[in-house]
Amino acid sequence: MKTFYWLIKREFWENRGSFFWAPVITAGVFIVFHVIGLAQAQFTTHAISASSINSIVDQMNNGHGDLVGLALDMSMYGVTAMVYLVTGITLFFYCLGSLFDDRNDRSYLFWKSLPISDRDTVLSKVASATVLAPVIATVVGILAGLLLLLLTIIAAAFYGIHGWALLGNTHPFRVMGLLLASIPVSLVWALPAVGWLMLCSAWARSKPFLWATVIPLGSGAMLYWLDVLGVINFGGWFWHNIVVRVFISIVPWSWFPKSFDGSIFKGLKTPDQITTVAHEMLNLGHIWAQLLKPEFWGGALLGIAMIIAAIWLRRWRTET
Amino acid sequence: MxxxxxxxxxxxxxxxxxxxxxxxxxxxxxxxxxxxxxxxxxxxxxxxxxxxxxxxxxxxxxxxxxxxxxxxxxxxxxxxxxxxxxxxxxxxxxxxxxxxxxxxxxxxxxxxxxxxxxxxxxxxxxxxxxxxxxxxxxxxxxxxxxxxxxxxxxxxxxxxxxxxxxxxxxxxxxxxxxxxxxxxxxxxxxxxxxxxxxxxxxxxxGRIVLDTSMESLGQRFMEVMVDAEHAEAARHLNPMDERSVFGKHIFLFDGIERAKLEALGDVRRPAVSDLFVATMKGIYA
Structure with missing residues (x-):
C-alpha cells in the first residue's frame, strides 16, 4: 500500500503540469472570461445566455428564479466540463507515454532496479489516469464553479438583486455531489481507452501515437466501407463504439451526451418543463444507471484485458 | 562459501x-x-x-x-x-x-x-x-x-x-x-x-572463453619481453600473441612453465587489456 502511494506520488511529480496546472489554468481562463462578461454585461461567454448578467436580472424580475438557478448550476457544470475536456486531452497523451517514454529514454532501467512489481507500476499509472487526475480536475472544476457563482452574485448585487434570492435558486451542493459521484462512472467508461493507449504504449518500439490512432482509424474506415458496400453490417457500430471510444472516452463525462434520448429537448417551452428535464438528466440515479449498459461494463472488461496485457509487456518487453 | x-x-x-x-x-x-x-x-x-x-x-x-x-x-x-x-x-x-x-x-x-x-x-x-x-x-x-x-x-x-x-x-x-x-x-x-x-x-x-581469478591469471598467462635473437625460440613455444616495441618482441603465453620463459627474457603478468586483445583476435574480421 505504501509502495502504491509512492508510485502515485511519483506520477504526480512527473506530471504536475498535466494533472494540476492544466486544469487550474483552464479554470482560470474560464473565470477571466466570465469576469469580462459580467463587466461588459452584454458579453456572453457561454451558450446558456441566462447567465449573462442582463438576462439574470430580467429573469429574476420576471419571477423566473428557478431558470436563473438552473443557468447558474449549468455554469458550474460548464467550467468543470471545460476542465474535463482539457484534462482528457492531457490524459490521452499521458497514457500514450506512460509505458513508452521511460523505455525510450532508458530510465525504465532505474525504475526496474527497485523492488516494485510491474503490475503495481502499470496499475499506479492506470489509477493516476482514472482516479488521481479526474479527482483533481473535479475539485478544480468545483472550486472554479463556486468562484463563478460568487462573482455572479456580487455582480447581480449591483443591479439590486439580493444575493440570497439568487443563491436560493441554485444548487451548488447538488452540483458538487453529482460531479464527485460521477467519477466512478467516468472511470469505468474510460477503461477501454486507457487500456488501449497503455497497451500501445507498452508495445510500441517507436511512435506509440501512430499505432494507437492508425489501427483504430484504419480498421474503422475499412469496416465502414465494407458496411457501405453491404458486405458487413456492423461498420457503423464499430466506428461509433470502438473508434470513437478510443479518442473520447478518456474525457470525463464524455458518456453523458449519449446517456439520454435527444428528443426530450423537443417542445420544451415553459421554465417548469426545462428544469424538470434538466433534473431528470442530472441526477444520481440517471448517471449511475449508465453502469448497467453493455457499452460500460463490456468496454471495462476489454479495458481490463488490455491492461493485463500491458502488464505482461511491461514485464518482458524492455527495449524500444 | x-x-x-x-x-x-x-x-x-x-x-x-x-x-x-x-x-x-x-x-x-x-x-x-x-x-x-x-x-x-x-x-x-x-x-x-x-x-x-x-x-x-x-x-x-x-x-x-x-x-x-x-x-x-x-x-x-x-x-x-x-x-x-x-x-x-x-x-x-x-x-x-x-x-x-x-x-x-x-x-x-x-x-x-x-x-x-x-x-x-x-x-x-x-x-x-x-x-x-x-x-x-x-x-x-x-x-x-x-x-x-x-x-x-x-x-x-x-x-x-x-x-x-x-x-x-x-x-x-x-x-x-x-x-x-x-x-x-x-x-x-x-x-x-x-x-x-x-x-x-x-x-x-555468447560463450565464456575465459573464467579465472586474478591470482591464477598471473600463473597461467605470462608476458615475456624477448630480444630479437631469442624471438625464434619464443615462437616455437606457441605464443598467443606477439608484438614488438622498440626492437624488442613481446610474447604472450598461456600455460607455459615460468622457468622456460625466464630463460628467454623478462617475465611479467600481462595487462588484462593485452590478454583481451589476444583472446579476441579476429572477432571483427
Missing part, C-alpha cells in the same frame, strides 16, 4: 543471433567479477538475464532465486546500474532520495546524504540540469546507500571523464564493497578496473 550467481546452460536466442550459447559459470559471494567482451558478445544479455529483465533458456540462480519468477523479491537484494545516466530527467535529488527511501527496505538515507555531501549536488537540483558525471554521482550515492548483496554494473562510467571514472571505482571499493557483497561489472575501460577485480570472465560470441 555459497555462490551468488550460478548459471547452467544459460541460453538466449534472438531471431538472428545466439546472444548466449549454453553458458556455464558460478560466481561466489564476496568477489568483484569483471565480465569483459567485445560489442555484441552477450555481456548485456547475460546481465539482463541475471536481473530478470529478459526471458532465457537453461537455468540461472541468483541469490537462491530464479530471476524470471521472483524479480520483485530479487530486487530487494540486488542493485544495478545499467548504462550511464539513466535516471529520469524530471526527478530532483531530494525526490529521488524520498522515493527510494520509501520503496526500498535496505536503503539508508543518512548514508546516501553522506555520499552526496561530497558532491556539488543540491537537493532541489533536477537530473535534467546535471552533467552526465553528476547524474552518475547521484545514482551511485543512491545505490551505495542500499545494503544489497549483489551489485551489477553495466558500463556504468561510459562517456565520463577520467576524474569521475576514478572516483566512481574508488568509492565502490572504499565505501561499499565487503566480503558479504558481490559485484559484477562490465566495461570496455579494462585498465581502470583491472586492479579492483578479483575475477575475470571473457565472453565472446
Amino acid at each position: 555459497s555462490a551468488a550467481i550460478e548459471a547452467a546452460k544459460l541460453t538466449k536466442r534472438y531471431t538472428s543471433t545466439m546472444a548466449l550459447d549454453e553458458v556455464e559459470f558460478a560466481i561466489p559471494t564476496g568477489r568483484i567479477v569483471g565480465l569483459i567482451g567485445p560489442n555484441g558478445a552477450g555481456k548485456t544479455t547475460a546481465l539482463k538475464a541475471i536481473l530478470g529483465l529478459i526471458d532465457f533458456d537453461g537455468s540461472l540462480n541468483v541469490l537462491g532465486m530464479d530471476p524470471r519468477k521472483s524479480r520483485e523479491a530479487l530486487m530487494t537484494e540486488v542493485c544495478f546500474i545499467a548504462d550511464v545516466a539513466v535516471l529520469p530527467k524530471w526527478i530532483s535529488v531530494s525526490q529521488a532520495i524520498d522515493f527510494v527511501e520509501a520503496i526500498h527496505p535496505r536503503f539508508q538515507r543518512a548514508r546516501c546524504e553522506q555520499f552526496l555531501a561530497r558532491t556539488k549536488l543540491k537537493p532541489k537540483q533536477k537530473v535534467k540540469h546535471m552533467s552526465k558525471g553528476m547524474i552518475v554521482q547521484l545514482h551511485l550515492a543512491l545505490v551505495m546507500a542500499i545494503d544489497a548483496k549483489l551489485l551489477v554494473l553495466d558500463e556504468p562510467t561510459l562517456g565520463l571523464d577520467i576524474l569521475y571514472r576514478k572516483q566512481f571505482y574508488q568509492s565502490l571499493l572504499e565505501d561499499y564493497f565487503d566480503e558479504e557483497k558481490t559485484i559484477v561489472v562490465t566495461t570496455h575501460q579494462v585498465e581502470e578496473i583491472e586492479h579492483i577485480l578479483t575475477d575475470l570472465m571473457f565472453i565472446r560470441d
